[in-house]
Amino acid sequence: MTAEAPQKTPTITDEDIPASDAVRAEWGRRVEAEYRSAAITHHLTLWLIQMAASPDLIHDGLRIVGDEMVHAEMSFAAFADAGGTAVPPLTRESLALPLKPGESLEMAVTRYGVEVFCLGETVAVPLFKVLREGCVVRSAREALDRVLRDEVRHREFGWTLLAYLVEQPCADEVRALVKRELPGMFARLRRNYAPVGGEDKSEIPENDRKWGLMPIARYGALLERCLERDYRPRFGKLGFDVDAAWDEACKLRPRIGTS
Numbered sequence: 001m002t003a004e005a006p007q008k009t010p011t012i013t014d015e016d017i018p019a020s021d022a023v024r025a026e027w028g029r030r031v032e033a034e035y036r037s038a039a040i041t042h043h044l045t046l047w048l049i050q051m052a053a054s055p056d057l058i059h060d061g062l063r064i065v066g067d068e069m070v071h072a073e074m075s076f077a078a079f080a081d082a083g084g085t086a087v088p089p090l091t092r093e094s095l096a097l098p099l100k101p102g103e104s105l106e107m108a109v110t111r112y113g114v115e116v117f118c119l120g121e122t123v124a125v126p127l128f129k130v131l132r133e134g135c136v137v138r139s140a141r142e143a144l145d146r147v148l149r150d151e152v153r154h155r156e157f158g159w160t161l162l163a164y165l166v167e168q169p170c171a172d173e174v175r176a177l178v179k180r181e182l183p184g185m186f187a188r189l190r191r192n193y194a195p196v197g198g199e200d201k202s203e204i205p206e207n208d209r210k211w212g213l214m215p216i217a218r219y220g221a222l223l224e225r226c227l228e229r230d231y232r233p234r235f236g237k238l239g240f241d242v243d244a245a246w247d248e249a250c251k252l253r254p255r256i257g258t259s
Contacts, residue, residue, distance in 0.1 A: 012138050019082035022204075023211040027079035027140070028087045031072055037116075038068035039095035044112055047097075047105045054164060060157045067150045074143035081139045082211065106170045110177050113165070115185045117158020118234070123193070123226045124151045130222060135212035144212050159234055166238055178240055186249035194220030 045061030079087065099108050128151055132144035165174045194216075204215050227246060235242040 012136055012141050017137055017207055017210050019211055020205065020208055023208055023213060024079065024082045024084045026213055027075055027082055027211075028084055030075040030143075031079055031087045032090055034068050034072035034075055035090055036094060038065050038072065040097060040112070040116060041065050041068060043097045044109060044116070047109050051105050051109065053109075057157075057161055057164060060153075060160070064150075064154055064157060067154070071143065071147050071150070074139070074146055078137070078140040078143050078212070081137065104170070106165065106168070107173060107177055109161070110165055110174050111181060113158055113161045114178060114182070115188075117154065118162055119158075119185055119189055119231070121151060121154040121158055122230050122234070123189070123223055125155055126222050126226055126229075127219065130218060131212050131214055134209040134214075136210045137212070140212040163238060175239070179245070182240070182242075182245035183248035183252065186246055187252040189223065190220075190249060193223045 041061055042065045045058060045065065048058050048061060076087070097108065097112055099105075125148070128144055128148040132141060132148060135141045135144055162178075165171070168174070204213055227242070231246075232242045
C-alpha cells in the first residue's frame with residue numbers, strides 16, 4: 001500500500017470571497033448539527049452517570065459537549081461572514097434521545113454510542129479533513145481546523161465506550177444488539193452521505209470549496225474508504241462482523257445513490 005502524498009495547506013485569506021446560497025445553507029446546517037450533537041452527547045452522558053459508568057467516560061462525554069458548543073459558535077461566525085442572518089429554529093424533539101419501550105439504559109447507550117460515535121464521528125474525521133483542504137476563508141477554515149482536531153477525540157470516545165460495554169455483565173446483550181442493529185445503521189449512513197443521484201454531483205463552484213464545501217459524490221467515496229480503513233479493523237478488533245452488516249445494508253440500499 002503506497003502512502004498518500006501530503007496535502008499542501010492552503011493559505012488563509014482575508015480576501016472578500018463571495019458566498020453562495022449553498023454556502024450559507026451549509027454553514028447554517030452545521031450550526032444546527034453542532035447544537036444537536038451537544039444535546040445528544042449531553043443526554044448520552046447523563047445516562048452514563050445514571051449507569052455509574054467509568055468516570056473517565058463521563059468526563060470525556062462532558063468535554064465533548066463543550067467542544068460541540070464551541071463548534072456551533074465558530075460555525076455561526078462563518079455563517080454570519082457568509083451573509084447569513086438567522087439560523088432556522090431547532091426542532092426541539094431532535095435534541096433528546098428517546099428510550100425504546102422496555103429498553104435498559106445500557107442498551108440505549110449501546111445503540112446511540114455505536115451509531116453516533118463509532119459510525120458518525122469516525123467518518124467525520126476524513127470528511128472534515130477533505131473539507132478543510134481547499135478552505136481559505138478565515139472564519140470557515142478556523143472552524144474546520146477546530147472541528148477536525150476535536151473529532152479525532154470524539155471518534156475515540158465511541159470506540160472506548162463500545163470496548164467498555166462489551167466488558168460489562170450485559171456484554172452478550174450488547175453484542176446481540178450491535179449485530180441486529182448495525183445493518184440498519186449502515187443503511188442510514190449510506191442514505192445520509194450518498195443520497196439518490198449524489199454520485200453524479202462531483203463538481204461544485206470553486207468559491208464554494210474556498211468556503212469549506214465539497215461535492216456530494218465525495219461524501220460517498222469517503223464513506224466507502226472509511227469502511228476499509230476504520231470500520232472493518234475497529235469493529236473486527238472487538239469481535240464484530242462488519243462485512244455481514246455492510247452486505248445486509250447494501251441489500252437495504254442496493255447501491256449507493258439509489259433508493
